[in-house]
Amino acid sequence: DAKTTQPPSMDCAEGRAANLPCNHSTISGNExxxxxxxxxxxxxxxxxxxxKNNETNEMASLIITEDRKSSTLILPHATLxxxxxxxxxxxxxxxxxxxxIFGKGTTLSVSS
Amino acid sequence: GAVVSQHPSWVICKSGTSVKIECxxxxxxxxxxxWYRQFxxxxxxxxxxxxxxxxxxxxxxxxxxxxxxxHASLTLSTLTVTSxxxxxSSFYICSALGPGGNSDGYTFGSGTRLTVV
Numbered sequence: 001d002a003k004t005t006q007p008p009s010m011d012c013a014e015g016r017a018a019n020l021p022c023n024h025s026t027i028s029g030n031e032x033x034x035x036x037x038x039x040x041x042x043x044x045x046x047x048x049x050x051x052k053n054n055e056t057n058e059m060a061s062l063i064i065t066e067d068r069k070s071s072t073l074i075l076p077h078a079t080l081x082x083x084x085x086x087x088x089x090x091x092x093x094x095x096x097x098x099x100x101i102f103g104k105g106t107t108l109s110v111s112s
Numbered sequence: 113g114a115v116v117s118q119h120p121s122w123v124i125c126k127s128g129t130s131v132k133i134e135c136x137x138x139x140x141x142x143x144x145x146x147w148y149r150q151f152x153x154x155x156x157x158x159x160x161x162x163x164x165x166x167x168x169x170x171x172x173x174x175x176x177x178x179x180x181x182x183h184a185s186l187t188l189s190t191l192t193v194t195s196x197x198x199x200x201s202s203f204y205i206c207s208a209l210g211p212g213g214n215s216d217g218y219t220f221g222s223g224t225r226l227t228v229v
Contacts, residue, residue: 034217043118043205043220044156087155097163099146100207100218102156
């Protein structure tokens with residue numbers, strides 16, 4: 001399974017864009033990149049995922065480099081409720097039956 | 113979207129007793145569910161993979177006789193912490209792969225806070 005590197009913590013002012021980087025230089029060609037976040041004392045929440053194209057949904061945008069060795073999650077207008085631990089996780093190489101393996105993630109602190 | 117319900121959300125039990133945690137997929141069938149444990153200020157740690165109709169697969173270092181997993185139907189997996197001790201106090205979380213497989217993502221329960229006194 002691919003390993004990831006994320007900064008342990010980041011700060012962001014409310015209303016500004018939060019750009020969270022992730023390095024996954026050993027990702028396999030068929031692995032998706034998933035992003036989840038975990039607000040204190042809750043289960044992880046799905047944010048977005050992608051294979052090689054940039055993706056956008058109502059929560060965030062995902063920018064994946066052409067070589068797929070890194071990606072950036074963008075929260076366009078961070079709010080206080082976006083304070084959480086963000087995890088970048090390459091998906092398992094199998095299609096089913098293999099769990100997501102969490103790294104340490106990035107603790108994002110949004111302040112007013 | 114896919115929803116996974118976990119119950120109870122918190123439980124306090126005495127040392128030596130057993131506690132059962134339920135994980136249900138509400139609007140889809142999940143042949144595979146996963147159980148995680150999370151200690152304070154740490155990341156989620158995979159404990160076991162629960163397979164419907166067969167034995168669970170445990171991660172290295174997880175005692176299968178202590179953490180009993182039953183996945184008797186396509187929508188329900190249970191984790192029973194047997195003879196609980198204070199060191200078993202943790203946040204337990206289940207997840208399941210959505211109906212669309214890898215393209216759907218994994219859905220997580222809201223977690224169960226277990227405190228053993």
